[in-house]
Amino acid sequence: MSPQRVLIVGASIAGPALAWWLHRYGFEVTVVERAPALRPGGYKIDIRGAAIDVVEQMGLKERLEGMATDMQFMSFVNRAGRRLVDVPSDLFMGRGEADLEVMRGDLSQILYDETRANVDYRFGDTIAELDPVTGGVSFERAEPQTFDLVIGADGLNSTVRRQVFGGDVVRDLNHVVSIATVPNHLELDRWELVYSVPGRTVNLYSTGRDADAKALFLFGTDQKYEGREQQLEILNTTFRGAGWETDRLLDAVAVADDFYFDTVSQVELDRYAVDRVSLVGDAAYCPSFASGQGTSLALVGAYTLAGELSQSAPATAFATYERLMRPYVARNLKLGRDNLGRMISKSALQSWAGAMMLRVLPKLPMKDALVAKITQPIHDAARAIELPAY
Numbered sequence: 001m002s003p004q005r006v007l008i009v010g011a012s013i014a015g016p017a018l019a020w021w022l023h024r025y026g027f028e029v030t031v032v033e034r035a036p037a038l039r040p041g042g043y044k045i046d047i048r049g050a051a052i053d054v055v056e057q058m059g060l061k062e063r064l065e066g067m068a069t070d071m072q073f074m075s076f077v078n079r080a081g082r083r084l085v086d087v088p089s090d091l092f093m094g095r096g097e098a099d100l101e102v103m104r105g106d107l108s109q110i111l112y113d114e115t116r117a118n119v120d121y122r123f124g125d126t127i128a129e130l131d132p133v134t135g136g137v138s139f140e141r142a143e144p145q146t147f148d149l150v151i152g153a154d155g156l157n158s159t160v161r162r163q164v165f166g167g168d169v170v171r172d173l174n175h176v177v178s179i180a181t182v183p184n185h186l187e188l189d190r191w192e193l194v195y196s197v198p199g200r201t202v203n204l205y206s207t208g209r210d211a212d213a214k215a216l217f218l219f220g221t222d223q224k225y226e227g228r229e230q231q232l233e234i235l236n237t238t239f240r241g242a243g244w245e246t247d248r249l250l251d252a253v254a255v256a257d258d259f260y261f262d263t264v265s266q267v268e269l270d271r272y273a274v275d276r277v278s279l280v281g282d283a284a285y286c287p288s289f290a291s292g293q294g295t296s297l298a299l300v301g302a303y304t305l306a307g308e309l310s311q312s313a314p315a316t317a318f319a320t321y322e323r324l325m326r327p328y329v330a331r332n333l334k335l336g337r338d339n340l341g342r343m344i345s346k347s348a349l350q351s352w353a354g355a356m357m358l359r360v361l362p363k364l365p366m367k368d369a370l371v372a373k374i375t376q377p378i379h380d381a382a383r384a385i386e387l388p389a390y
C-alpha cells in the first residue's frame with residue numbers, strides 16, 4: 001500500500017511536531033505555511049507535564065534543556081523603576097523541577113530542523129479551498145492536489161477551522177498581548193521586570209542566551225484593529241505616559257521586526273474532525289496566552305493525533321484523539337481563564353498588595369502550602385492526560 005498523504009497547514013509548533021510523528025509512522029507529509037519562512041520570535045514558553053514526556057520520546061529533551069532560558073528572578077517595579085520585590089522565577093511560574101522553559105522561536109526551529117529532510121515544507125503559500133469529503137485542496141500558489149488527510153495547525157485564527165468547521169468557536173477574553181524584541185538597555189541578565197498599573201501590565205526580560213530583551217504588553221480591551229499600524233496605535237494610546245520605561249519600550253517595539261500582537265482568546269470546538277479534516281494545537285483548543293499551556297497542548301495533541309492515526313482508520317483515530325484530549329483541554333482552558341485575572345490588577349491598591357504579599361511570602365511559616373495552592377492547578381492541568389504508548 002502506498003503511504004497516506006497528509007497535508008498540514010501551519011509550521012509553528014503543532015505543525016512540525018505533528019509532521020515529526022507522522023513521518024515516523026510512515027505517512028507522507030506536506031506542510032504549507034503562509035509566512036515566507038519559519039516565523040521567529042515570541043516570548044518564553046513552558047513545556048510541562050505530559051508535554052515533557054512527549055519531547056523526551058522525541059529525543060529532544062536534552063537539547064531543549066541546553067536551550068533553557070535559565071531565568072532567575074522576577075521583580076515587580078514601581079513607576080520610578082524601584083524594585084518592590086524580587087521573586088525566584090521558578091516559584092512564581094509554578095515550574096516543577098522537570099518542566100522546561102525555552103524561547104518559542106528556538107522550539108519551532110528545532111522541530112523544523114528535525115523534520116525538514118523528510119517533510120515537504122512549502123513556505124509562502126496557503127490553502128484557497130478545501131473539500132473535506134475528497135481531500136481536494138487548491139492553493140494560492142501551488143497546483144491543486146488531493147490528500148488522504150488535511151490537518152489544520154494554523155493557530156488561533158485557523159483558516160482550516162473557519163472553512164470546514166464554521167461556527168463561532170473563539171471566545172475573546174477581551175485582552176490583547178503584544179510581544180517584541182527590544183534592546184536590553186537595562187542590561188538585564190536572566191531577570192524579568194514587571195510593571196503593573198490598573199488594567200495594564202508590561203514585562204521586560206532577557207535570558208542568559210540573548211543579547212536583546214523581550215518586551216510584553218498585556219491589557220484589557222475590546223477594541224478592534226487591523227494591521228500593524230492600528231495595533232501600534234492601540235499600544236500607544238494604552239501605554240504611552242504610563243510610567244517606568246514604558247515610552248522607551250514603545251519606541252523600540254515600533255521598529256521591531258518580530259512584532260507579535262494578538263487577542264487573548266480561547267478555542268472550544270464541539271468536534272475535532274469533519275470527514276478527512278482535523279485540527280491540532282491552537283487551531284483546535286487554544287487555551288490562551290494566559291494559561292501558559294498552549295505549546296504543551298500542541299505537543300501533546302500532535303503526539304496523540306499521530307499515534308491514533310498510526311493505529312486505526314482515520315474516523316476511529318479522530319474520535320479517540322478527541323476522547324483522549326477533551327478532559328485535558330478542558331482543564332487547561334479553565335486554567336487560562338483563572339490565570340488571566342491574576343495577571344492584570346484592577347486597581348493600584350491591588351498591584352501594591354500583590355507585591356507586598358510576595359515580599360512577605362518567603363517569611364511565612366505556611367509559605368509552602370500557599371505556593372502549592374497557586375501552583376498545584378498548573379501541575380494538575382499539565383498532567384491531566386495519560387499518554388497512550390503507541
Ligand SMILES: Cc1cc2nc3c(=O)[nH]c(=O)nc-3n(C[C@H](O)[C@H](O)[C@H](O)COP(=O)(O)OP(=O)(O)OC[C@H]3O[C@@H](n4cnc5c(N)ncnc54)[C@H](O)[C@@H]3O)c2cc1C
Nearest residue numbers: 010012013014033034042043126154155159281282294295
Ligand atoms: C510568531 C509567533 C509568536 C508567538 N509568541 C507567543 C508568545 O510569546 N507566547 C505565547 O504564549 N504564544 C505565542 N505564540 C503562540 C504559540 O506559538 C501557540 O500558542 C502554541 O505554541 C501553539 O502553537 P500552534 O502551532 O498551534 O499555533 P501558532 O503558534 O499560532 O502557529 C500557527 C502557524 O500557522 C500559520 N498559519 C496561520 N494561518 C495560516 C494559513 N491560512 N495558511 C498557512 N499557514 C498559516 C502561522 O503563520 C503560524 O506559523 C506565538 C505564535 C507565533 C506564530
